[in-house]
Each structure stands twice: as structure tokens, then as C-alpha cells.
Amino acid sequence: MKRAACVLTALAALASLHPAVLAGQQAFSQGLTIQVGVASGLTVLRDRDLNFGNLVTNSGVTTVTLASANVGKLHIYGGQNRTVNITLVPPATLKFGTNTIPYTWGGAYNEQLNIPTDPTTVTLAATTATFRLRDTGPTGNYDQAYLWIFGSVTVGAVPPGVYSGTFTISAAY
Amino acid sequence: MNWLVRALVLMLGLTAAAAPVSAQGGPNAFTVSGLNGLGFGTVFVGSTSVVTPSSPTAALFAITGPKRSQVAMAFALPASLAGAVPLPITFGAGSAAWSDRNSPAGARSFNPQQGATIVMPDTRTVYIWLGGTISPSISQPSGQYSSTVTLSVALN
Numbered sequence: 001m002k003r004a005a006c007v008l009t010a011l012a013a014l015a016s017l018h019p020a021v022l023a024g025q026q027a028f029s030q031g032l033t034i035q036v037g038v039a040s041g042l043t044v045l046r047d048r049d050l051n052f053g054n055l056v057t058n059s060g061v062t063t064v065t066l067a068s069a070n071v072g073k074l075h076i077y078g079g080q081n082r083t084v085n086i087t088l089v090p091p092a093t094l095k096f097g098t099n100t101i102p103y104t105w106g107g108a109y110n111e112q113l114n115i116p117t118d119p120t121t122v123t124l125a126a127t128t129a130t131f132r133l134r135d136t137g138p139t140g141n142y143d144q145a146y147l148w149i150f151g152s153v154t155v156g157a158v159p160p161g162v163y164s165g166t167f168t169i170s171a172a173y
Numbered sequence: 174m175n176w177l178v179r180a181l182v183l184m185l186g187l188t189a190a191a192a193p194v195s196a197q198g199g200p201n202a203f204t205v206s207g208l209n210g211l212g213f214g215t216v217f218v219g220s221t222s223v224v225t226p227s228s229p230t231a232a233l234f235a236i237t238g239p240k241r242s243q244v245a246m247a248f249a250l251p252a253s254l255a256g257a258v259p260l261p262i263t264f265g266a267g268s269a270a271w272s273d274r275n276s277p278a279g280a281r282s283f284n285p286q287q288g289a290t291i292v293m294p295d296t297r298t299v300y301i302w303l304g305g306t307i308s309p310s311i312s313q314p315s316g317q318y319s320s321t322v323t324l325s326v327a328l329n
Contacts (some may be wrong), residue, residue: 028326031323032210032234033324036216036317037214037316038260039217040313059255079218105326
């Protein structure tokens, strides 16, 4: 009696794995896994710093344009076709210790092309901007947009050193 | 007791995800194998991700059976993927396809909700691809989600 109970239990378990079993048929089942990672984050990645290179004291104005290889570059990626608001906080000056040099800056973005000089690139008019992520990422599951920072420095009679500043760029849906 | 152990071992063998299940060997062998899982990669909330049967990340099964035999296929499809909060998954009328070649190009599509009955080709093997669609809402928690899809085949 105890063995019979075991037999019935085993058969019931096996039958549940074979929804297509019919009398007189050979039937089998095979399972596979479905997997996905869900991401909610909007991410800003720095691809390249804005770099004015090595400059000589009293050299005057040096400009890195939007077309320059030294232009600062970021890309923003997130949900497909999502609208994002970005805010830029530029440094007041470029500093080396207590020494400073003045600079000016500009920014531009492109919603779908990684080409700063393309006619569809939009120049920033303020420290905030709203645009859409429209360039589909390599996996097809997210979109991205591109942002560039360019500018000029004026080097006068300043001590030699590495002068730098930090742009803070934040993004939100 | 020994009999019970044998029964449990058999059950574990049938539930192993990637192990082919077969009735017998030789030209009359009848097997079903799971070759690839269905993968959506990373999907952002608020977006839709569609994996078609021709996608490299579609699920792939293989059935081997006697040539010219009739084989009925039926999927057990999940309604959602398990995770922090169930993530709905849908399967359209063209989310599945089969071919006698291991290439989805030119494969014949079918509705995985309805299954299909096919006649085994002379090559004795057919391949079945399965895609699907997910659309995590803005409020879907981030993280990993998974489930199992099962293909049942019956040799008529």
C-alpha cells in the first residue's frame, strides 16, 4: 500500500510536465529560460574632457571649437525616445592653486547623431536644455543623445601649471 | 524505497532545462532540446523591447523525430516574468517560427499561443524559434526578471 502511494505521486508529478500528452502518443517537454534586466536609470557618461592642451604664458586666446578633436564630449542614455532635462554648472574660472585664468564656454547637443558639426546639432542658449533621446543604442533597448562642451581660454602672465575646472552636468526625465 | 529514488531521479532528468529528452535512439529517435534561452538584454523602463523569431536572442528549440511523422507542438507560455514585481510578457501571432534548417531566414511563422502541427522533414530535425515582447512601465522596479517557457511535443 505504501509503495502504491509512491507510484501515484510520481505519476502525477510526471503528468504535470507533459501538457500535450495524449493516449497512444510519445510526448516530451523541454523548458528554456527567459531573462531580462530592467533599468530605470538615466545616465550621463563622460567620453572625453575639454582639453586646451599646453599653452605658453602670455599666448593670449586659444579656442577649442565644436569641430576640434579636443572638444569635451558626453553622452546621455536612457529610455527610448524619452525627453530629458539637463542642467550644466560650469566652473567660474580655471584654477591652478590660487591662480586663475579666464575662460568662456559653449555647449551643443544632438539628439540622434554623434556628429558635433552636423546641421542638426543645437547650440545651447543657457545652462539648461530639454531634448529627446533619439539615437537607438547598440542593443536596441535604449536611446542616447550627445553633448559637447567647447570654449576659449585667455592666457596672460600667469604661473606655469595645470589649470582646470569641473563642469557638472545633471540630467532628469 | 529504491523505487521511489528511481522515480525522483527520472523526474529531475525531465526538468533539466538544456538536456535533450528522447524516447529512443536510431532513425526513429524522438527528442526535443532547448538550445538557447530567450534574452531581452537590458530594457529601460518606459520602453518596449521586441525579440522576433529571427533575432539572435530568440529562444531556440530543436526537435528530432522519424521522417514524415506528424509532430504537434505546444508552448506553455508565461504571462509574466518573476522579479521584484511581475513583469508582463506577451507573445504575438508571429512570435514563433519553425524551419528544417538551423536558420530563421525563411522559417514559417506560427502563433505560439495556438501551437502547430508539422510533418517531420527527411532531415528528421526541425528548429523552433520563439520571441516575445516586454514593456516595463515607468514604475517597474529595476532588476533581473526571469521565467521559463516550455515546449511540449507529441509524436502522433
